[in-house]
Amino acid sequence: MKLLLIEDNIKLQTELTNFLKEEGYLTETANDFRSGIEKIHLYKYDLVIVDIGLPDGSGFDIIRSLKSNNNNCGILIISAKNAIQDKVNGLELGADDYITKPFHIAEFNARIKSILRRKNFDGNQSIGFQELNIDLNSTEVKVGKNILALTKKEYELLLYLLYNKDRILTKESIAEHLWGDHIDSADSFDFIYSHIKNLRRKIITAGGNDYIKSVYGMGYKLTSNGGTAN
Amino acid sequence: MKRTYKLLTKSTLVYLVITFLVFLLSAQILQHFLEKYIDDELEFRFNRWERRITHHISEENDLQEILGNDRIQLLSSVPLPGSYPVYVDTLLHNDEMDALEPWRIKKIVVEKEQHFLEVTMKTGMNELVFLRGAVYNTLFPAFILLALIVVLSNRFMSGYLLKPFNKILSYMETYSVGEKLESVKTNTSEFRSMQELFHNMISRIEEDYKNLKEYTENMSHELQTPLSVLRRKIELLLGNEKIMDSEPETIKTLYEEVNHISNLGTSLNLLTKIENKEFLNLQRVKTKNVIENHLAKINEVAELKSLTINSDLSDSHELTIDPILFDILLTNLVKNALKYSDLNTTITLASSRDELVISNYGKSLNVKPELIFERFYTSESSSNSLGLGLSIVKKICELNSISIEYSYEKEQHYFRLRQ
Numbered sequence: 001m002k003l004l005l006i007e008d009n010i011k012l013q014t015e016l017t018n019f020l021k022e023e024g025y026l027t028e029t030a031n032d033f034r035s036g037i038e039k040i041h042l043y044k045y046d047l048v049i050v051d052i053g054l055p056d057g058s059g060f061d062i063i064r065s066l067k068s069n070n071n072n073c074g075i076l077i078i079s080a081k082n083a084i085q086d087k088v089n090g091l092e093l094g095a096d097d098y099i100t101k102p103f104h105i106a107e108f109n110a111r112i113k114s115i116l117r118r119k120n121f122d123g124n125q126s127i128g129f130q131e132l133n134i135d136l137n138s139t140e141v142k143v144g145k146n147i148l149a150l151t152k153k154e155y156e157l158l159l160y161l162l163y164n165k166d167r168i169l170t171k172e173s174i175a176e177h178l179w180g181d182h183i184d185s186a187d188s189f190d191f192i193y194s195h196i197k198n199l200r201r202k203i204i205t206a207g208g209n210d211y212i213k214s215v216y217g218m219g220y221k222l223t224s225n226g227g228t229a230n
Numbered sequence: 231m232k233r234t235y236k237l238l239t240k241s242t243l244v245y246l247v248i249t250f251l252v253f254l255l256s257a258q259i260l261q262h263f264l265e266k267y268i269d270d271e272l273e274f275r276f277n278r279w280e281r282r283i284t285h286h287i288s289e290e291n292d293l294q295e296i297l298g299n300d301r302i303q304l305l306s307s308v309p310l311p312g313s314y315p316v317y318v319d320t321l322l323h324n325d326e327m328d329a330l331e332p333w334r335i336k337k338i339v340v341e342k343e344q345h346f347l348e349v350t351m352k353t354g355m356n357e358l359v360f361l362r363g364a365v366y367n368t369l370f371p372a373f374i375l376l377a378l379i380v381v382l383s384n385r386f387m388s389g390y391l392l393k394p395f396n397k398i399l400s401y402m403e404t405y406s407v408g409e410k411l412e413s414v415k416t417n418t419s420e421f422r423s424m425q426e427l428f429h430n431m432i433s434r435i436e437e438d439y440k441n442l443k444e445y446t447e448n449m450s451h452e453l454q455t456p457l458s459v460l461r462r463k464i465e466l467l468l469g470n471e472k473i474m475d476s477e478p479e480t481i482k483t484l485y486e487e488v489n490h491i492s493n494l495g496t497s498l499n500l501l502t503k504i505e506n507k508e509f510l511n512l513q514r515v516k517t518k519n520v521i522e523n524h525l526a527k528i529n530e531v532a533e534l535k536s537l538t539i540n541s542d543l544s545d546s547h548e549l550t551i552d553p554i555l556f557d558i559l560l561t562n563l564v565k566n567a568l569k570y571s572d573l574n575t576t577i578t579l580a581s582s583r584d585e586l587v588i589s590n591y592g593k594s595l596n597v598k599p600e601l602i603f604e605r606f607y608t609s610e611s612s613s614n615s616l617g618l619g620l621s622i623v624k625k626i627c628e629l630n631s632i633s634i635e636y637s638y639e640k641e642q643h644y645f646r647l648r649q
Contacts, residue, residue: 009455015462080454085508085554102458102492105465153530168468172489179531181561191534216478218468218485 001116002026004045006036006062007078008054012101016049019105020112033057040066045073047115052079052086063093074115078103104173110163127162130224131208134159143208153178154199161212161222170219196220238388246377253373260365268358275353276336283349287340296347305339305346314339314348322352331356394421402428407439408507443502450499457492464488497618500558501605504625509552517556517586518543521579524560531568538576547581549649551630559626562619563588563645570643586647599636 003025007013013029020027028043030036033054040048040062048066052059063075075095079086087098096115099108117125117136126135133142139155141148150158160177161169175188178195200210213221283302290296297304316337321330335352394416405411411432416422464485467473474481503509525539532539549556567577567590575591595602603624606617627634627647635646 009459011459012455012462015459019462080451100496101454102461102488105462151530168465170465170468170485172485179528188531191531194534215468216474216482218478218482 002045004028004030004039004048006030006050008032008051036062037065047074047076047112049076049078052077060089060093063090063095067094074119076111076115106164106167106169106173107177110160113163129162129165129222130211134162143203143206146206148202148206150202154195157195158199165222168215168219168221238384242380242384245380249376250373253369257365257369264361264365271358272334272353272355276351279351280338284340287342287347301350303348305348309339309346332359394418398425407435446498446502450495453495457488461488501618501622501625504629509555511552512550513553514548515551515553515556517547517549517581518545520556521560524564528564536574537571540576540578542580544581544583546583547586549632555626559623562623566619584648587644589642589644591642594638602636
């Protein structure tokens with residue numbers, strides 16, 4: 001899986017590159033508009049992650065260029081601007097998703113995985129963890145052979161956990177992922193707790209193990225090291 | 231406040247009072263000259279007769295003959311010096327006209343052979359007295375005519391003369407920061423200097439405003455990338471069990487505060503964008519659908535807090551607003567209602583043809599209701615919130631001429647929106 005990250009802030013670029021490499025992606029970087037355009041013309045990428053506000057050009061033009069070359073690669077916009085208009089423009093140009101700085105790395109990860117899955121580069125339309133398995137097309141969740149009946153939010157939460165296994169998902173990150181801007185994240189912690197509780201109960205009832213571990217009261221982690229009741 | 235008057239009314243009044251005084255004075259002077267003229271004329275006549283009579287008396291030798299004239303009488307004693315001549319104005323009957331007419335009588339003393347003779351002369355002054363009234367009779371109608379013309383012309387001219395002034399005023403009234411202020415062409419120097427002054431003032435305000443705006447923009451925008459890095463670093467620490475075991479509270483606080491700053495930046499950024507009028511895709515938004523869609527999304531959140539959301543929405547309620555802004559407006563109002571609702575109560579969204587009302591049950595405010603729209607105001611019970619949600623709501627309402635009213639009735643908070 002080959003990714004191109006076009007981001008002008010070197011520190012952020014390094015952080016994201018490190019993360020993407022850890023996740024096992026072959027990652028190349030570009031610091032500005034010019035080198036970004038150069039790279040997309042020279043090489044083929046599965047996913048291009050582009051910052052809209054580049055010092056010597058607009059990320060929109062990179063998207064245009066990608067699209068005019070009939071390139072089937074995925075496009076994820078990152079932007080410091082929380083401009084809804086930017087989002088609309090970007091998606092209209094053919095970008096696959098949009099993420100606003102500063103973002104949670106788990107969210108960044110989930111977006112990338114989701115784009116790559118939709119683009120079907122993986123060829124794999126299911127995601128599994130121990131005895132848990134989610135069929136991403138039919139949204140069917142199984143524990144072993146038992147089908148789990150989950151609510152929409154429980155499903156989204158589980159998928160988010162699976163995308164980010166062995167990584168702490170903070171409550172803030174979960175709140176943003178599940179409810180976006182509809183609720184102040186601090187107010188939603190109780191709701192997250194009750195969703196997690198239900199999810200655990202349903203998995204255990206279906207014969208699964210509790211893999212959702214509560215971490216320092218800050219968030220949750222899906223890990224095979226076993227969970228503690230909380 | 232004291233009653234106010236229009237400038238033109240005032241100046242007209244002052245002008246009329248002065249004119250009136252000038253007229254009165256000139257009338258007095260004219261009257262004075264007129265009286266003098268009358269006196270001179272009569273005196274001229276008397277003098278002529280006096281000469282003739284004096285001559286006649288000196289020529290005539292027989293005293294009795296002289297006294298036969300009924301106008302001449304013999305005085306019994308020597309008259310006091312200075313007591314003659316005597317003037318008397320009187321009315322005498324004119325038999326021909328059968329009317330009383332004004333006459334002047336002049337009595338003089340003539341000395342003849344140790345005798346003092348009193349001579350009475352009289353002359354009609356009917357035609358002269360007529361002149362007396364003429365001064366007032368002409369001047370007063372003239373004054374009234376003048377006053378009438380002044381008042382009327384002021385009334386009609388004021389519209390014309392004050393047109394530039396009123397135009398400048400109306401531009402001033404509709405001006406809002408960031409807009410171009412149109413100038414009014416006028417050759418009235420006062421209006422021109424007022425306008426210049428106003429323009430200078432505006433450009434200073436604009437300059438200040440621009441600086442402030444850039445500052446907020448830069449702050450909220452430039453913060454995001456370093457915050458991203460910072461957050462990423464903290465997230466790395468989160469994955470490090472050694473550190474998390476020894477300093478969980480420190481990391482937790484760091485993480486929470488980074489999030490807080492980040493949210494603050496995002497909200498301030500949004501507020502600035504709204505103020506900059508970056509959302510101008512005005513449409514007639516039929517609110518019912520939008521609200522129902524929104525409620526479907528937050529229904530679950532409400533259930534978790536055991537809240538019921540009631541909606542009584544009218545098909546005919548519409549707002550002229552950028553749909554993105556309406557979404558933000560609605561999100562913030564509903565978020566606010568969710569946040570401050572007591573458990574197990576009901577949030578109500580109701581709309582009629584021209585009103586949208588959102589209400590929820592909750593404790594009454596412990597501060598003045600006006601403050602809730604202020605930036606960074608939060609009630610004590612929830613120190614987590616940013617205190618920008620309702621400021622954003624207020625700003626959106628202001629820019630789209632929607633009036634928003636807050637009230638607290640029967641344990642319920644009401645927000646009423648009208649456009």
